[in-house]
Amino acid sequence: MVKDATIKKINDRISYLEWVINDSNNQDVIKAYKKEIEFLNTLKIIHDADVKDWINYTKKGDIPMYEIINLTPHDINLLLEDDIITFKSKGVARVQQKESLDEYFDRIPLYKKEYGEVEGLPEEEEGIYYIVSFVVANVLKGKRNDLLIVTKPERNKDGQTIGCYGFARI
Structure with a gap:
């Protein structure tokens, strides 16, 4: 099962990166942080024991896999x-x-x-x-x-x- 503390930390980091992206004009920083957000979302998926739910969720087009x-x-x-x-x-x-x-x-x-x-x-x-x-x-x-x-x-x-x-x- 997903450990809530780990997922919370990942989500907190994603929120911070999104905040920096919205506040930045540096395209290199924006590109790097977007890649990090992709990676963090990947960790959330792998971390979740019930991957089938994520696959069904992604098939709806809500989130990339x-x-x-x-x-x-x-x-x-x-x-x-x-x-x-x-x-x-x-x-x-x-x-x-x-x-x-x-x-x-x-x-x-x-x-x-x-x-x-x-x-x-x-x-x-x-x-x-x-x-x-x-x-x-x-x-x-x-x-x-x-x-x-x-x-x-x-x-x-x-x-x-x-x-x-x-x-x-x-």
């Missing part, structure tokens, strides 16, 4: 104040990489790394966001608006990442 797909090789836990949303891995987007010996530093070989094509990433589609690795997002920086990376990681006592507190764009 958004989806977040995890294309990293591991599940990602989004740590909210009173809940955890797990994004299961649905495939892997990767970048072709090539290494070649560039020079030596004393006796230490230094390699040059080159990045090629991205594999396993569907074409950009309205309403769908993809969680990808930093390398994938960086290679496509400025070319796509639907790529998210994890940010603000939480680690256990052994230093292993157990979740994150948000997503970011590059």
Whole structure:
């Protein structure tokens, strides 16, 4: 069931962003905040255990439907104040990489790394966001608006990442 406190915080943030948009003339700020509102609405949908109600609601044309797909090789836990949303891995987007010996530093070989094509990433589609690795997002920086990376990681006592507190764009 939806945790009312989390949904209230999301709604409060959306209200604030809408207020800023209405008060701003900066088109870059307006565009960025509109994208954040889309993302927050997506979190509300994912957070709600009864997604069927949301789908029926969106079919009426009242609200657009958004989806977040995890294309990293591991599940990602989004740590909210009173809940955890797990994004299961649905495939892997990767970048072709090539290494070649560039020079030596004393006796230490230094390699040059080159990045090629991205594999396993569907074409950009309205309403769908993809969680990808930093390398994938960086290679496509400025070319796509639907790529998210994890940010603000939480680690256990052994230093292993157990979740994150948000997503970011590059």
